[in-house]
Amino acid sequence: MLRILPKIRYNGIRHYSKLPPKVSTLAKFDFPLATHTVQSINSDLDNYLNKQQTKITLNGHINRKSRIRPTLGFGFLRDTNGDEIQLLATPDHTNSSIFELMKKLTVEDSVSVTGFIQQKESKSDGNDTQAVELELVVEDFQILNSSNLEAAQLDKLKHNDPSQIPPQFRYLQLRTPYYQKALRLRSQTAQLVRETFIKNHGFTEIETPLLFKSTPEGAREFLVPTRAFNKFYALPQSPQQYKQILMSSGFTRYFQIAKCFRDEDLRSDRQPEFTQIDLEMSYINNSDQVGVVVEDIIHNVWNKVAKKPTYKVNKNGYLEEINHDQPNKLQFEKLNYIDALTKYGIDKPDLRSNLSFTSLESYFTAQENKDFPVLEICILKQAFDPATTKKFKIPKTFTDDHNFPSRRPYVWAVNGPQDVTSWYKKLLDANIISTTSSFDESKLLAELNLEPGDVFAVSTRSKFPYENPTPLGKFRQLAVQEYPHRWQRPIVTEDGSLIDDYNYNDMVVGSWVVNFPLFNPIEIKSDEDKDSKYPQYDYTKYESTHHPFTMAKIEDYELLESDPLKVRGEHYDLVINGVEVGGGSRRIHDPALQQYIFEEILKISNFQDLFGHLLKALSMGCPPHAGLALGFDRLCAMLIGSSSIRDTIAFPKNQSGVDPVVESPTGVSEKALNEYYITTKQ
């Protein structure tokens, strides 16, 4: 056992080969419970202030370093609600053994203190408006558990920047108000979501298995070996297939707040296990029937948990507060995929921004790559003040290649009148673009109306954009970050007046994105073209834009045979503030059609092994159905105003997939692996 001693000592833990002393140990278990909290005292102050006979017990942690001298001591208790109160030890009321005990205090010890409440001696700072500051005069004191040295070392961080507390001390971080609030709000949100499903819409929550089947496609999955040779479960990426089987099982309205797993390379804000709000409804003949339920949840959580109204973009392009008079109608506006891509360059545009693109197709044709002929422009009107700025410098964020997934747009600033035309002259001279037969310079200049102070970006895209975001779509995102609160979409009030000087971060703007292509051409990634700034596609091979169970739009049915890439899917994404909060679709419940898509379009030769169980379930009279899934971690992060889902997860994994608190994953003995008929292999 001795080998572990140095480490324990280092952590400030003593070595215990003997039974710890009885009296001090049992005092940790036998103690007075809190009679009050700081809050409950404050809410009924007249009853407690200076009433020595009214004994008050508080439980909590020592929040800051104590100062205990022989004649006077000050401690600082954080109660179980997180509120702080000063503890005063004074010889008049506190006996000497308690003074001795309090000298042993370190920050983050948990304690039980009994005494009475009095007003703190005011420091004459002349500030009369402050609330009465209280202290608890200590008459009895018990240390319920001691903290180690690290707690003291981290005390400064705890008060100043808890996010910087090393992740292995997650428990200390979680004790701070921000994280306490984050996880409590997550619990509140989950319960409100469940109530909305069950009470408003008659849904049933049904748990689906986490020990699922390996169906390799899409993201990489986690495998779970069993004690049978070469038999593995897989952890589900979503309950998609089971929930469709539930639709074939007579449940017409299913939901689940479900754990899902993806063994992907963890980007900045992904987790190998995550939570989604999952729903499915049968006897549905229109996706809006699902959307109405989802919107009820979304409006509810924003209004009731985050206490913020929700907005839509109305037909005039203004932000309009959602009116809840028509609960059976979709409230958020629908945006076509193709419109989102051509106006905003992305399928999840942040519609708080008013920035959009103008196509220059009628004037120019891009020449660099024949598959990307469309030239388009995004203008940042009056990005700078030409009167006070001599020579405007383009912000670096727009010219950093790393910010763009493929090529970056050409960006110019209009410093003087010559810049209104010079940009396309340069592009023409360099043969990057050519004019079309309908080119008309005066019409172009009138349409763009470029003026000194404007900054603009020009880029290319394919006729039907599969790039997502396009270079200009990425530029728009960067512009929104670079110029906060500029070019905001106006809010229209009830009396028709427009407001555009609102706080961007307070707005919640949602929309449905619809009419996605059902299939994408498969992207070719050849070694020789790996530096190409234009993606290359094989237009004869298709993959599902979302998943292979999505139904085609009825109008496009025959295109499934003649021109699959032209088929639009019955898929719908819910986008809020530029974040894809959820996505769903009508499903294919007809096994013949589903098999045709597996076999003839997606060319999945082993579809029977992978999806035979689903085809079988469909073939037993499974009714028409549709559903959706919302990312719960992301939704909670948005509700607390955080950009990181880690803030809403009690014990997140780090970017290496390691849980720094329990130090998983770990090595496993060969003997244990043998039971599962596996062995490690380098």
Add this chain to the structure above:
Amino acid sequence: MLRILPKIRYNGIRHYSKLPPKVSTLAKFDFPLATHTVQSINSDLDNYLNKQQTKITLNGHINRKSRIRPTLGFGFLRDTNGDEIQLLATPDHTNSSIFELMKKLTVEDSVSVTGFIQQKESKSDGNDTQAVELELVVEDFQILNSSNLEAAQLDKLKHNDPSQIPPQFRYLQLRTPYYQKALRLRSQTAQLVRETFIKNHGFTEIETPLLFKSTPEGAREFLVPTRAFNKFYALPQSPQQYKQILMSSGFTRYFQIAKCFRDEDLRSDRQPEFTQIDLEMSYINNSDQVGVVVEDIIHNVWNKVAKKPTYKVNKNGYLEEINHDQPNKLQFEKLNYIDALTKYGIDKPDLRSNLSFTSLESYFTAQENKDFPVLEICILKQAFDPATTKKFKIPKTFTDDHNFPSRRPYVWAVNGPQDVTSWYKKLLDANIISTTSSFDESKLLAELNLEPGDVFAVSTRSKFPYENPTPLGKFRQLAVQEYPHRWQRPIVTEDGSLIDDYNYNDMVVGSWVVNFPLFNPIEIKSDEDKDSKYPQYDYTKYESTHHPFTMAKIEDYELLESDPLKVRGEHYDLVINGVEVGGGSRRIHDPALQQYIFEEILKISNFQDLFGHLLKALSMGCPPHAGLALGFDRLCAMLIGSSSIRDTIAFPKNQSGVDPVVESPTGVSEKALNEYYITTKQ
């Protein structure tokens, strides 16, 4: 692709290499939604009966074989609530193309039907008391999806005994009323549990990771390989360690309805993944504070979901309905482990039965095994009528060795006066028992008062019973099954009268079992003694009776050093109707004491690897805490009156761990395994 054809054909699915025909396929997606349900029609019958102009659309499945002749057709629709209605096709209202369509119907097709409601032509069976029987006269009809041949083959089972439907057709089984109700009730229970925690007790639901760390002890765990060499996660057997870390994270009242995993050999009614209601509370100085919350949940779900009152055993040994006047007090009685074992021979006695044991220690000493000297008896008073029964035959269940985990008791029937003494004379003659110095035959006979008609069992146990159940405890369980509704514990009503002819299955009787030994001696399983009918223990080696985080009773603290087997734990089990519904404990929050128990008592030499993270979390001033977990699957099964948890799980695994619906687990390619640095090994 041809290779899969035979199988598909066999399942009644056609082969689809062509895009299915447009019109019939799109009719499956574009259809009229239900305007009504059978229930909504019945509840407002005057508005619908014989009103041809009031069009009614119903959606649902074909519930039975249709009979469609050229001039008259009958179909049977089961709507989305599960209610059945007859469909009438008649040339007056139903056009011939619909007759043709209806001829194609098979049972379990999903359909949308439109028409009007009329009264069925009554068959003159003279039964006037029946409600009006309705039929829907068909005017429009769409098949939304066809079912395959198997649905028709299983139709008889579906109506007569859905539990016998082959498990791969779980979806068909789930469509039947029993399973629909079971899963809906589970959803309702989960929501009521959450409401009780949150609204009544201020708890926060917090999700803990499912990708946890391998801590091999207790049941076998599932491993999850990662894409790092010899690094594995493990799926958690419970959130125990994370919830204790949450207590060190400032959350004072945590709960979670959590998925847990155990890779055990699946006994009749175990599942590799299961769900538990998990809770933990900090700043607790008495286990009852946890018990009060748990009881609120238990009383609530039985009263509100199952609509049944809950009962306790009162001080007089009678069943008494729980009175809800004192919400902050435990209602169920506490039963000591030692009393449960000596009176009922098990730590989870079914207290609806009044059967208990009498110790014969003062008369006899058992001689077969010196560690099992106590002789005890269980009498089934008047098990048969001696007046009508010539020679009573002992029920086989009592004499079948397979029914008893170790030895089986000696069982006799009192047929005549000689049987009152002959049994112990035989045992004395065979040297199986000996008399004690205080043996007094007349006192013995008076105490037992055996009479013709009685059946009794005699067996042995150790002074402090670690066997659980004891042989006699197992006998008691078998007697309760063999003689339903006999020897029931009387219910005492408010006016003091006693009732004992109640229905056993309607009663809900709960109790807390407390004062378990904190440690058990480790059982020795040597090959030479494997046929021994007495377990053997090494009384110098200890294992935790429940888990190593359980606190000792304060009164027994010093025994931890001097005599660990005498230490009672602060553990409490909740037992309802003989089922262990949950268990919990006060935890050790003092890291010094926890380490002492790991190291000095349990001799876990690598405790730092396994539990170092927990010791570290405790050492940061973790407050005192206690908690409990309830088996949610079992609770739901009890609420619907089922003995099988499978009835409350949508897609259970079978006894081989196979999901018969999706056919998991499956083989995985060597290439996929390579990514995880593992390979299969026989």
